[in-house]
Amino acid sequence: MNSLKPNQVLVRTLYLSCDPYSRMRLSESQGGFVASFVPGEPIDSFGVGIVEASTSTKFSEGDLVTGGSFLWETRFILSENDITKVPSDTGISPANYLGVLGMPSFTAYVGFVSICHHKAGETILVSAASGAVGQMVVQLAKARGLRVIGAAGSDDKVEFVKGLGADDVFNYKTCGSLQETVKKAAPQGIDIYFDNVGGEFLDAALENMRMNGRIVACGKVSQYNATPETVYHTKNMDIVDINNITIYDFFILDHYSRPVYKAFIDEVSASFKKGDIQYKLDEIVGLENAPQALLDLFEGKNFGKRVVKVSDL
Ligand SMILES: NC(=O)c1ccc[n+]([C@@H]2O[C@H](COP(=O)([O-])OP(=O)(O)OC[C@H]3O[C@@H](n4cnc5c(N)ncnc54)[C@H](OP(=O)(O)O)[C@@H]3O)[C@@H](O)[C@H]2O)c1
Incomplete structure (x- = not known):
């Protein structure tokens, strides 16, 4: 808690997302839409985690959160602006906030x-x-x-x-x-x-x-x-x-701030809860397996949405 600056949260990682765009970030910047990874710095991606400590008025210990700048670490500090709360009472599993609702x-x-x-x-x-x-x-x-x-x-x-x-x-x-x-x-x-x-x-x-x-x-x-x-x-x-x-x-x-985001959440969460939509997750366990889990995408070794489980809820 002492190491948190104002409006920051300490997050424990539950799941990390493996997505093809990360491959482009492994190359030197070509002026693309997302910055390249910096050698020596942790990789980041979408993820879901639990707030363990907070100096933000928006987040409390125990909140389930998601965001696109999760570090590939077991715990890390983020600004309150880099995460959003995930409702924990919907019956939708945390990993599915990277999948069917991700x-x-x-x-x-x-x-x-x-x-x-x-x-x-x-x-x-x-x-x-x-x-x-x-x-x-x-x-x-x-x-x-x-x-x-x-x-x-x-x-x-x-x-x-x-x-x-x-x-x-x-x-x-x-x-x-x-x-x-x-x-x-x-x-x-x-x-x-x-x-x-x-x-x-x-x-x-x-x-x-x-x-x-x-x-x-x-x-x-x-x-x-x-x-x-x-x-x-x-x-x-x-x-x-x-x-x-x-x-x-x-x-x-570019589309998260448009009305289509709410339309997506409303339609897909309702259809998923009713069982009208299926969604296949492909879960790999262990942060140490995350690099290979990402590389697998380019050989078709994933079957469904590839996520890496880092810790239990
Ligand atoms: N425009 C955007 O903002 C945006 C956002 C997200 C994703 N995307 C793009 O959407 C596409 C799908 O992403 P995803 O997350 O759904 O990945 P994904 O389909 O879950 O995983 C990648 C799949 O691509 C196929 N693949 C791999 N190498 C291939 C090759 N050489 N030729 C043909 N197919 C190959 C494999 O499936 P098979 O076993 O069937 O070959 C592999 O399972 C990617 O191109 C990604 O960059 C774009």
Whole structure:
């Protein structure tokens, strides 16, 4: 308590989040939207924890809190401005404030519900469909009457995405030609492509886009480990002009202060409590395992939203 300055809290970490954007922060700054990690300083990410001491009037000992600047440590000090309280009486587990009610799920909500002008009856293709963002896009799209095609990197993941209600799901690693597989799944073409992976998959999707289609450029996880020698240069961008495709790029942190955040929390927490939405967490135990837990994302070794459990509630 003595080491706390005014308006600070001492937090004990319960769960840390592993997210693909951290890979970009492991590179030297390229002027991107989040600062690079500083060698010798702790990594930070989204997390959930318990307040153990506070000099803030907003937080008390025992409060459950979340934020995007949790240090990868068992205990750390943050400013009161870096955390928000998590309601502890909702029946939703703390880890799910990184999952179904966390940043990736909100990303799915903004990208699909708020940005891409979906209509019932349209066809949407979702890559990395079993992941933290993808599993939520699949369910939101089904609930709004779209035909959903998912892609995932193992047969187990394919079965899981089918279980979420997707109409057609394929294993993109074993399907053969990506372009032909998408065409077979959507003979009339794709209205919306929710792009989590970029690279070759984006080219295959572009080949199958309908006139006036839309692409939600959520992320390009297939390229985050690429070097100048291995980076995949998209070949089919001329289809954007030819088929009048709109590409929506967005950065989720820009949307927390918009009304869509409350709409997300209200809709998704209600649907989750009713059992209308499922959400798969993939929990690794132990802070010492956090670095590998993060690296696993780029080899598809996570199955669902990857979190690291650091301590018990
Ligand atoms: N725009 C934003 O503000 C924002 C916010 C959050 C996330 N994102 C982006 O959303 C995307 C999904 O993030 P997430 O948190 O949901 O991750 P995730 O899907 O839970 O985990 C990453 C998954 O990507 C797939 N993958 C890994 N390497 C791949 C490769 N070379 N080619 C194709 N797929 C590969 C793997 O699934 P398979 O086994 O199925 O291959 C892996 O499980 C990422 O691109 C991320 O950067 C963007």
